[in-house]
Amino acid sequence: MRDLVKSGLSFTRAMPLFATQQLAGWLSPAAGSLGQEGLFSRLYQLGQCLQGAVVQIGPTLITPELLYPSTWLDLSVEVAQRSAAATRLLAEGKGGLMLEELRYKGQVFCLVLNVANLIGIPSEPPFPLNALIARSYGLGFYPALWAIEGLGKEYADSFWEQGIVPHHILSDERTSGVPLRSLTMLDAGIGLSFAQTCLKNVEPGTPAPAMNAVVAEIVRLARDNARPGYCGATYENLGLVTRTLYPDLVPAVDRSLREVAPEVTGYFWHGVGRALYFLPINFLPGADRFVFEMAAREAPDEPARLNAIAGAAWGSALVVQPNPEILAELVIAPYGEELARTPGFANGVASTLMMRFDITPEAPFIRSYVQYRPSAANPRLARLWDQLVRVPAEMALDVYYPVIKQHDRLGDIFEYRDLAAFVARLQRGQGMRGAA
Secondary structure, three states, X not given: OHHHHHHHHHHHHHOOOOOHHHHHHHHOOOOOOOOHXXXXXXXXXXXXXXXXXXHHHOHHHOOHHHHOHHHHHHHHHXXXXXXXXXXXXXXXXXXXXXXHHHHHHHHHHHHHHOHHHHHOOOOOOOOOHHHHHHHHHHOOHHHHHHHHHHHHHHHHHHHHHOOOOOOOOOOOHHHOOOOHHXXXXXXXXXXXXXXXXXXXXXXXXXXXXXXXXXXXXXXHHHXXXXXXXXXXXXXXXXXXXXXXXXXXXXXXXXXXXXXXXXXXXXXXXHHHHHHHHOOHHHHOOOOHHHHHHHHXXXXXXXXXXXXXXXXXXXXXXHHOOOOHHHHHHHHHHHHHHHHOOOOHHHHHHHHHHHHHHHHOOOOHHHHHHHHXXXXXXXXXXXXXXXXXXXXXXXXXXXXHHHHHHXXXXXXXXXXXXXXXXXXXXXXOOOOOOOOO
């Protein structure tokens, strides 16, 4: 137990630095032993690999709260809770699944943060977007999704770096020929850029009028630059960026959105929920339950809670999609009854599957994911899997997605909504463009 806690603390401090070459061996599917000692060893190696995080991300990670003894006490309690859950799962023989989930998370972070090197993004104009999209898809079905999100951020950043405020960057003739299947993640990526650029100089004590102006500008940039029908993907990353890099600003951004753009609030909390899955403390094995507890606890009201839980489900379901046993054994088996009490989890599974299918419809793991069945020897797990994953996934791909795609409304699924009612309204011609 002590080794796991020590490894976890080292890992948590170091998480934001991603040295891709050093990580390559650890992230290999053939990486090491899958038993308890192997898990401790790999976790420690990852922590050592990620040292120097603050240098790369910068002072945004150094907040006054880090100097308070109570902060470290709270962190120790959280690590202990996750360590206890990990110990139980190890005792159940699930160490290999925990290690594989950790490997998938690390791979996703590497892809987003190191996409410029992976696909050869030039440091100066011109920016060959179509060629870079092709290179992103050339990385493979699984990594393409996150590579394109990172590419979208780099594309928007390239305008800021030239002193140009982005304008119609995904909705004019420059991008009229980009593959349609790349649009959800390109639009999500520019949202990363807008949020990070506009929030970087904002303080928690910023007066409400000034905060409202910043948030209104982020919303304006999203509407001005996103492709029609995909703006929800751009909105959502405001929540992810805020919760990941500027957590003290979450309440203030929420308040401002409710004043200047209340229709964006759900997308914001969906992004907050997705961020929770990727927080350093939640990289620790055994953290799955605590992701959803944090989502429910941090949201200020029920609509925000549904969105945060749905966003957390996106991370849980999407990252491990090539191996559905991870979701079944580490999330559904131990916590399925709790997750079934809210429609947010099943909605997140359904929505993220539609998004993944739109981006890489040929990916073989999509259908194998939907067709996965837990062992018949565990009827409880089989029932919960059907309720929370299989049935929502089948409805999403076979019923909801074709209609949403036909009406060019994929951006709307980046927010919790009753998908059956939403699709019915679209079919009646009554769908309102809240995220256009």
